[in-house]
Amino acid sequence: MSNNPKFIDKKYVLIYGYVTCLFMIWGIALSMCDVLNKHFQNVLHIDKSKSGLIQLSVFGAYAVMSIPAGLFMKKFGYKKGVLLGLILFVCGTQLFIPAANNNSFTMFRIALFILGTGMATLETVAHPFAAALGDQRTSDRRLNFSQSFNAVGTMIGPAIGTYFLLRVTHDSNDLSSVKYLYLSIGIVIALFAIAFAFTHVPKVQYAHHEAENVEAGQNKPLIKHPHFIWSVAAQFFNVAAQSGTWAFFINYGHEKMGFSEQTAGNYMVLFMAMMTIGRIVGTALMKFIAPNKLLAAFALGSVLCCLIVAQNLGWTSFIALLMINFFFSIMYPTIFSLGLKDLGAKTQQASSYISMGMVGGAIFPYFMGKIANHDVAVSYYLPIICYVFIFLFAVRLYKSR
Secondary structure (H helix, E strand, C coil): CCCCCCCCCHHHHHHHHHHHHHHHHHHHHHHHHHHHHHHHHHHCCCCHHHHCHHHHHHHHHHHHHHHHHHHHHHHHCHHHHHHHHHHHHHHHHHCHHHHHHCCCHHHHHHHHHHHHHHHHHHHHHHHHHHHHCCCHHHHHHHHHHHHHHHHHHHHHHHHHHHHHHCCCCCCCCCCHHHHHHHHHHHHHHHHHHHHHHCCCCCCCCCCCCCHHHHHHHHHCCHHHCHHHHHHHHHHHHHHHHHHHHHHCHHHHHHHCCCCCHHHHHHHHHHHHHHHHHHHHHHHHHCCCCCHHHHHHHHHHHHHHHHHHHHCCCCHHHHHHHHHHHHHHCCHHHHHHHHHHCCCHHHHHHHHHHHHHHHHHHHHHHHHHHHHHCCCCCHHHHCHHHHHHHHHHHHHHHCCCC
């Protein structure tokens, strides 16, 4: 094998571009849920813990869909897996129309659940797909590069959501802005799906493993790979912390910093930009620092920031809140790639289980919302539990045996 493995082979450049776009698509949808969180508090007059059920609907879909998506991908391949995810995504956006017409939070949650199944399918397929497009030794960098565009999507989502949704006044019960916004998104995604359907996908496999490692990975059941098992748990805690931190960012800006809701929403764009910067910096640093060591350092940075945020120290705490997303940046793709190491033919199946770790995001915002109903700053103590586990994973539990 070459001592200087390529980031991407020339024959995979076009399809890698499509796959990277998928990361941006679900980044837009996921971050817009956090704007919906505040919008529904205003328009549907629900409290923070109930609005946290939005995240339960989306991330709960990952628990339901990740394994079926992995089985579908294994049987029908990456391309059909992507198309299934895009179709489900479009269906979810169109269900916002009857939900808005009926002014129903329950129907919105159903629409978000269907949207979430599409996102779960795309994530389950896209991660091993990106990892397969080249040398395993550069899979960490490929995934972090693709996740950089996911971070761009998380900047676009709040910008769009704030512009179209948070300008609605507290006295308005009009949900037409939500309806037309998601209708438009659905049309754009449908066009993307058509373009992808007519694109040739080269045959790929999880290539360039050392032969003995591939053979070992194929012969051992997944449960015999401790690093994989721990990666699922680490992803659970990672997404739990991320979803809670994102869900109440606008509330923190409005209640603790005195911003208007629209201003707080605009700051969320900067919040997501910090994640983009973190992924670019993290991808570059991985040329010189082992991914697990960088993950451990970023986990400790997140713990420190959460402690500062919880003290409610004005701008000092708000800057620390922004920095949480910088440190969060590399966690998801790095945990994912570390969990997929040396699994051979079981890589696709393992991907579905790691994606299922997203269910952490379904549970955490509700409990964080319960605390935030009394003091949103104090609620930021809760994610520390998650980051401590991620640190332990990065220091010891990631090792492939």
